[in-house]
Amino acid sequence: MTATTPAIEGWFTTGPEPALIGSACTTCSTVFFPRTAGFCRNPACNGDEFTDTELSRRGRVWSYTDAQYQPPAPYIAPTDPYVPFALAAVEVPEGIVILGQVADGYTVDDFQVGDEMELVVETLYTDDTGDRTIWRWRPVPVEPVETKEA
Numbered sequence: 635m636t637a638t639t640p641a642i643e644g645w646f647t648t649g650p651e652p653a654l655i656g657s658a659c660t661t662c663s664t665v666f667f668p669r670t671a672g673f674c675r676n677p678a679c680n681g682d683e684f685t686d687t688e689l690s691r692r693g694r695v696w697s698y699t700d701a702q703y704q705p706p707a708p709y710i711a712p713t714d715p716y717v718p719f720a721l722a723a724v725e726v727p728e729g730i731v732i733l734g735q736v737a738d739g740y741t742v743d744d745f746q747v748g749d750e751m752e753l754v755v756e757t758l759y760t761d762d763t764g765d766r767t768i769w770r771w772r773p774v775p776v777e778p779v780e781t782k783e784a
């Protein structure tokens with residue numbers, strides 16, 4: 635059996651309902667992602683203690699783009715030649731916007747500002763120890779609206 639390990643430890647949970655892990659300031663309750671330590675990034679707060687908090691798995695597209703140019707190292711391109719991929723800035727109910735890659739198989743033509751997205755975990759790359767996973771945003775399918783016949 636191949637081992638599955640997050641490419642970046644501590645940024646997200648795995649399992650059937652993965653979630654991003656952020657920090658909440660114990661003084662002002664401001665939420666941050668990725669986790670923070672040392673001092674609160676809220677300029678109106680002097681807090682320096684934080685608790686880990688799982689963020690909502692769903693949010694709405696705030697903005698998006700596609701990566702037409704291959705990112706520099708340590709990025710590992712999954713294909714040769716490089717294939718552009720979509721990026722989405724998603725606002726979660728905690729009031730923060732989180733930029734992330736869009737799930738495999740989706741392009742900027744598959745969603746628009748305001749659409750609902752959900753967090754998924756996919757394989758980023760495979761090395762000699764197994765699969766390395768990363769979180770990504772995936773468009774939530776829109777339920778068809780039933781119409782009443784006259």
